[in-house]
Amino acid sequence: MISEKMKVYTQNNSAIRAMFEEGRRLAAIHGAENVYDFSLGNPNVPAPIQVQEAMIDILQTENPVAVHGYMNNAGYEEVRAKIAEHLNQLHQTHFHEHNILMTVGAAGGLNVILKTLLNPGEEVITFAPFFGEYRNYAANYDAKLVVVSPNTETFQPNLKEFEEKITAKTKAVIINSPNNPTGVVYSEETIQQLSAILNKKQAEFGTDIYLISDEPYRELVYDGVFVPYLTKYYANTIVGYSYSKSLSLPGERIGYLVIPDEAADSENMMEAAKIANRILGYVNAPSLMQLAVARCLDSQTDVSYYNRNRELLYNRLLEMGFTCIKPEGAFYLFVKSPVEDEHQFCEAAKKYNILIVPGSSFGCPGFVRISYCVAYETIQNSLPKFQELAKEYF
Amino acid sequence: MISEKMKVYTQNNSAIRAMFEEGRRLAAIHGAENVYDFSLGNPNVPAPIQVQEAMIDILQTENPVAVHGYMNNAGYEEVRAKIAEHLNQLHQTHFHEHNILMTVGAAGGLNVILKTLLNPGEEVITFAPFFGEYRNYAANYDAKLVVVSPNTETFQPNLKEFEEKITAKTKAVIINSPNNPTGVVYSEETIQQLSAILNKKQAEFGTDIYLISDEPYRELVYDGVFVPYLTKYYANTIVGYSYSKSLSLPGERIGYLVIPDEAADSENMMEAAKIANRILGYVNAPSLMQLAVARCLDSQTDVSYYNRNRELLYNRLLEMGFTCIKPEGAFYLFVKSPVEDEHQFCEAAKKYNILIVPGSSFGCPGFVRISYCVAYETIQNSLPKFQELAKEYF
Numbered sequence: 001m002i003s004e005k006m007k008v009y010t011q012n013n014s015a016i017r018a019m020f021e022e023g024r025r026l027a028a029i030h031g032a033e034n035v036y037d038f039s040l041g042n043p044n045v046p047a048p049i050q051v052q053e054a055m056i057d058i059l060q061t062e063n064p065v066a067v068h069g070y071m072n073n074a075g076y077e078e079v080r081a082k083i084a085e086h087l088n089q090l091h092q093t094h095f096h097e098h099n100i101l102m103t104v105g106a107a108g109g110l111n112v113i114l115k116t117l118l119n120p121g122e123e124v125i126t127f128a129p130f131f132g133e134y135r136n137y138a139a140n141y142d143a144k145l146v147v148v149s150p151n152t153e154t155f156q157p158n159l160k161e162f163e164e165k166i167t168a169k170t171k172a173v174i175i176n177s178p179n180n181p182t183g184v185v186y187s188e189e190t191i192q193q194l195s196a197i198l199n200k201k202q203a204e205f206g207t208d209i210y211l212i213s214d215e216p217y218r219e220l221v222y223d224g225v226f227v228p229y230l231t232k233y234y235a236n237t238i239v240g241y242s243y244s245k246s247l248s249l250p251g252e253r254i255g256y257l258v259i260p261d262e263a264a265d266s267e268n269m270m271e272a273a274k275i276a277n278r279i280l281g282y283v284n285a286p287s288l289m290q291l292a293v294a295r296c297l298d299s300q301t302d303v304s305y306y307n308r309n310r311e312l313l314y315n316r317l318l319e320m321g322f323t324c325i326k327p328e329g330a331f332y333l334f335v336k337s338p339v340e341d342e343h344q345f346c347e348a349a350k351k352y353n354i355l356i357v358p359g360s361s362f363g364c365p366g367f368v369r370i371s372y373c374v375a376y377e378t379i380q381n382s383l384p385k386f387q388e389l390a391k392e393y394f
Numbered sequence: 395m396i397s398e399k400m401k402v403y404t405q406n407n408s409a410i411r412a413m414f415e416e417g418r419r420l421a422a423i424h425g426a427e428n429v430y431d432f433s434l435g436n437p438n439v440p441a442p443i444q445v446q447e448a449m450i451d452i453l454q455t456e457n458p459v460a461v462h463g464y465m466n467n468a469g470y471e472e473v474r475a476k477i478a479e480h481l482n483q484l485h486q487t488h489f490h491e492h493n494i495l496m497t498v499g500a501a502g503g504l505n506v507i508l509k510t511l512l513n514p515g516e517e518v519i520t521f522a523p524f525f526g527e528y529r530n531y532a533a534n535y536d537a538k539l540v541v542v543s544p545n546t547e548t549f550q551p552n553l554k555e556f557e558e559k560i561t562a563k564t565k566a567v568i569i570n571s572p573n574n575p576t577g578v579v580y581s582e583e584t585i586q587q588l589s590a591i592l593n594k595k596q597a598e599f600g601t602d603i604y605l606i607s608d609e610p611y612r613e614l615v616y617d618g619v620f621v622p623y624l625t626k627y628y629a630n631t632i633v634g635y636s637y638s639k640s641l642s643l644p645g646e647r648i649g650y651l652v653i654p655d656e657a658a659d660s661e662n663m664m665e666a667a668k669i670a671n672r673i674l675g676y677v678n679a680p681s682l683m684q685l686a687v688a689r690c691l692d693s694q695t696d697v698s699y700y701n702r703n704r705e706l707l708y709n710r711l712l713e714m715g716f717t718c719i720k721p722e723g724a725f726y727l728f729v730k731s732p733v734e735d736e737h738q739f740c741e742a743a744k745k746y747n748i749l750i751v752p753g754s755s756f757g758c759p760g761f762v763r764i765s766y767c768v769a770y771e772t773i774q775n776s777l778p779k780f781q782e783l784a785k786e787y788f
Contacts, residue, residue, distance in 0.1 A: 001602055001659050003513045003535075006666040009673070021466070046458040055682075059450050064440040068643045072415070104498060104647070104676060111675035119397045136673040141397075208395055249462045251681030253498070253647075265395050272400040279403070279530040281505035282498060286680045287645030288449075 009136075023355045030353060036382035038370040039355040041180065041331065043248040045305050045373070051247055054295040055288060067291060073274045073284050075102025075256070079294040083256060086297040091229040099260055101273050102285035105253040106216045106242035108277075110137050113238050113257055114172070115276040116269060117210060118143040122171040127157045129334065129364035131180050131214070143171070150364050155182040155325055155334065159193055166201040172210045173198070177227065178217040181362045181369035182334040183327020185221060188228045195234035208236055208264040216242040216255070219300060221329040222307050235262040243293050245331075245373075248301050254289040306331045309372040313379050320387055321394030331373040334359070338393035342368050348392060352385035403530075417749045424747060430776035432764040433749040435574065435725065437642040439699050439767070445641055448689040449682060461685060467668045467678050469496025469650070473688040477650060480691040485623040493654055495667050496679035499647040500610045500636035502671075504531050507632050507651055508566070509670040510663055511604060512537040516565040521551045523728065523758035525574050525608070537565070544758050549576040549719055549728065553587055560595040566604045567592070571621065572611035575756045575763035576728040577721020579615060582622045589628035602630055602658040610636040610649070611724040613694060616701050619722045629656040637687050639725075639767075642695050648683040700725045703766040707773050714781055715788030725767040728753070732787035736762050742786060746779035 002010070019039035026035045058067055074080065080100035087095050103109035118124070120142035126134050128150040138145040148162045157175070175194075177186040186194075198209050213230040218241070221227055231237045242255035259270045277284065284290075314326055314333060323336040335356075337345040342358045346368060349356050359367030372379065396404070413433035420429045452461055468474065474494035481489050497503035512518070514536035520528050522544040532539040542556045551569070569588075571580040580588075592603050607624045612635070615621055625631045636649035653664045671678065678684075708720055708727060717730040729750075731739040736752045740762060743750050753761030766773065 002510055002662050002666045005513075006510050006670065007662075009669045010662060010665050020464075040464060042464040044459060047462050052453050052458060056450055056453050059446050059453075064446060065438060065642070068441050068645050070414075070434060070436040070644045107675035107677050109675075116396055116400055119399075133673065137675065140673065248459070250464050251462050251678060253677060253680050268396050268401075268404060271404050272396045275403045276400065279527065279534065280674065281501035281503075281531065282676070283501050283647060284645060286647050286683065288682075289680065 019355050019357055026353055026355070033381070035353045035355070036378055036385060037355045038372065038374065039357055041245070041371055041373060042250060043245055043301065043373045044375050045248050045302050047248040048296065048299040048301065050296045050299045051249070051292055054292045058288065058291050062291070068287055071284060071287065073278045074270070075100070075285055076287075076290055076294075079290045082294045082297060087258070091232065093229065093231060095258060095260065098270065099258055101257045101259065101270065101277065102290050103255045103257055103277065104282045104285055105244055105250075106214055106240045106255045107133065108253065108282050108285070109240040109242070109255050109257045110174070110212065110214060111140060111280060112273050112276045112282070113212060113240065114138065114141050114143070115280060116272045117171055119171070121169065123167060123169045124172045124174060125162065125165055125170055126174045127162070129155070129179075129181050129359060129362035129367070130174070131176060132361045132363070134174055146170070147363050152364070152366070155179070155184040156190060157186065157194065159190070159197060162194070163197045163201070166197070166209070168205045168207060170201070170207070170209050172212050174212045174214055176214045178221060178329025180217065180330055181332045181357075181359070182325060183330045183332050184325065185225050185227055185328040188226065191228045191230060191233050198234055198236070202236075210263070211237045212240060213237060214240045216245050217330040219246045220303060220306060220331060222303070222310065223328065225328045227329070231258065231260045231262065235260075236264055238263065246301055247293065247296060247299060249289065252286060252289045254285055254293055256285075305376075306373060309374070309376055309379055312376070313370065313372050316383050317386065320390035322390065331371060333370040333372060334367050335370060337366050337368055340366060342366055349389055352389050354382060354385055354389065413749050413751055420747055420749070427775070429747045429749070430772055430779060431749045432766065432768065433751050435639070435765055435767060436644060437639055437695065437767045438769050439642050439696050441642040442690065442693040442695065444690045444693045445643070445686055448686045452682065452685050456685070462681055465678060465681065467672045468664070469494070469679055470681075470684050470688075473684045476688045476691060481652070485626065487623065487625060489652060489654065492664065493652055495651045495653065495664065495671065496684050497634075497649045497651055497671065498676045498679055499638055499644075500608060500634045500649045501527065502647065502676050502679070503634040503636070503649050503651045504568070504606065504608060505534060505674060506667050506670045506676070507606060507634065508532065508535050508537070509674060510666045511565055513565070515563065517561060517563045518566045518568060519556065519559055519564055520568045521556070523549070523573075523575050523753060523756035523761070524568070525570060526755045526757070528568055540564070541757050546758070546760070549573070549578040550584060551580065551588065553584070553591060556588070557591045557595070560591070560603070562599045562601060564595070564601070564603050566606050568606045568608055570608045572615060572723025574611065574724055575726045575751075575753070576719060577724045577726050578719065579619050579621055579722040582620065585622045585624060585627050592628055592630070596630070604657070605631045606634060607631060608634045610639050613640045614697060614700060614725060615723040616697070616704065617722065621723070625652065625654045625656065630658055632657065640695055641687065641690060641693060643683065646680060646683045648679055648687055650679075699770075700767060703768070703770060703773055706770070707764065707766050710777055711780065714784035716784065725765060727764040727766060728761050729764060731760050731762055734760060736760055743783055746783050748776060748779055748783065
């Protein structure tokens with residue numbers, strides 16, 4: 001018999017993943033070209049050619065014992081040093097090799113840092129709408145996820161409610177900007193206010209509150225929007241990064257954590273995070289991928305591809321009568337459901353072979369997430385279907 | 395501040411890993427060629443050429459969006475089907491794609507299945523000496539590791555004590571054959587007796603007790619020794635496999651779990667294990683590596699290389715006066731410490747730049763583990779140093 005906790009999970013399986021499976025089922029029936037699967041953040045833009053070239057070159061020229069072998073649980077020293085230097089160039093920070101821990105994607109990184117920090121019963125605050133897995137990650141360490149309710153006009157963080165929800169038990173705050181599912185980017189002013197609140201509350205409670213910045217979408221921004229680098233605004237910041245979106249490598253599970261010297265207890269934290277990386281069973285981030293991304297730090301996915309998708313889908317959905325904030329980053333539209341229960345709307349969309357995810361999965365009912373990291377043609381071909389769907393409501 | 399649990403870990407960091415770091419420190423001082431690092435199971439035999447060729451071919455010919463993208467959390471269907479078929483050919487089993495879950499190495503697989511099964515306070519039994527991480531993996535899910543004391547003559551499992559230690563709270567038993575750190579292989583008769591005990595105790599307590607077979611060393615056996623495939627002996631068996639040793643890919647983190655149809659609650663278990671794979675932050679096993687190993691199921695590491703190391707080191711150490719059981723598998727010698735406290739012996743070895751791991755790390759004080767998955771020359775060059783070390787005692 002499986003554990004009691006896992007029984008609950010199997011009964012409430014991730015709506016996003018269930019949708020992914022549903023898409024494959026529908027594709028098998030109707031043909032993949034007739035299913036409009038907007039359910040998952042699985043980039044349709046191939047990895048930059050430099051990534052392929054780097055992997056092949058490493059495989060052809062380097063010693064396989066070193067390429068595929070164990071290394072420090074934190075990752076290859078030279079990889080970590082290169083990433084630190086690259087961040088310093090981009091953000092005028094002062095990181096070193098010892099501030100970087102290579103992880104099994106951002107999901108691995110978040111689990112490592114939460115295991116490192118959390119005692120049972122402690123609280124992790126996040127802002128709705130949020131990536132639903134945060135709830136599971138916090139639960140892995142018997143912590144409680146405290147959710148700040150969404151501002152459904154702007155989808156900027158509700159800082160007043162945030163301040164009220166910080167308690168002596170608050171150990172961490174997770175923010176995600178550019179945001180999944182809204183595409184909103186938190187402005188520098190927002191970050192400054194949020195930092196001021198955290199500093200005030202740390203002083204008030206005499207605690208350390210760590211701000212965990214989950215930023216797999218950092219590079220996916222449009223119209224030149226500025227994304228502040230949070231370690232420069234708040235000392236107790238940990239950054240979780242992933243190459244899943246920026247280099248289109250989601251299946252490879254490669255990312256890193258930044259634990260700056262400025263963070264309280266940073267040396268112990270890095271030491272504990274290395275151990276957490278080991279004992280959670282990751283052991284280390286996949287070795288070939290570590291070496292490959294280190295050679296491709298200046299490579300970028302083709303943001304113009306996503307931008308073209310964004311413009312097309314956003315503009316056409318608005319013309320059809322839908323309501324949606326224009327995303328400044330990531331590759332999602334967070335659209336207001338035309339009926340109160342967005343599950344009904346998602347079911348209605350399914351009749352047209354359109355797969356979208358209920359906002360409830362992100363702690364924000366009444367909305368739906370549409371992933372536009374698909375082929376441009378998928379969006380083009382889906383538009384008549386969206387039009388038919390719209391006619392049911394407007 | 396880091397969590398209370400992690401504080402304890404940072405204070406008692408893994409002796410094996412600490413040794414690995416020590417080896418690198420000594421190498422920097424004395425030169426790598428003058429340090430005899432027998433501390434880690436990091437294979438010195440390169441991955442078979444077929445693995446490199448498969449990776450390069452995949453990178454050159456397949457669609458990168460598919461190669462590096464998300465797939466089912468359990469892994470690519472075609473990879474799982476090929477592995478099931480391969481196991482069936484080898485062991486006359488009857489597995490299907492749905493019995494295989496691709497994991498981030500064996501460590502990832504063990505964590506997935508333990509999270510799937512364990513309620514807080516439940517017990518996991520293992521046999522000393524054992525891979526020390528089992529204790530941490532059980533603790534990750536607030537379970538208790540119950541250790542059966544070693545038979546230090548044969549290092550075969552002490553089945554009488556095992557039977558006594560099974561309680562109504564026993565949820566799982568982890569065995570590891572070929573064994574790290576002893577190299578012992580459990581005979582078919584042993585497996586039959588162990589299965590009979592488990593069946594009897596399941597009936598007595600009315601519980602399911604899952605036998606988890608951790609077998610990264612399955613293919614690393616010498617002198618044609620037979621390694622039974624446990625699902626054929628006991629219905630509630632889960633197999634955890636890794637390509638770390640068999641294909642020399644430890645840094646790549648690629649392995650799988652087998653959850654047979656015969657296991658109680660197997661359908662729910664697989665469903666829960668997929669979710670555990672996702673929410674523990676692995677998400678899926680690294681994608682390129684999944685595709686690569688599926689093309690190399692018939693490839694093997696060069697066991698003769700390890701065998702040559704085994705023969706040389708084993709025979710010479712015995713000549714010098716050391717006591718050790720001759721390993722039938724894996725790539726470790728488990729040598730009796732000539733002094734009661736083996737930590738003293740490890741410290742003495744360090745004077746000669748010989749790095750070996752205290753048996754206490756494996757729940758078996760009074761012994762030391764010597765990893766012989768190193769270059770043959772390392773063993774040759776270390777022998778005069780071992781001789782000097784021996785002279786301190788014999």
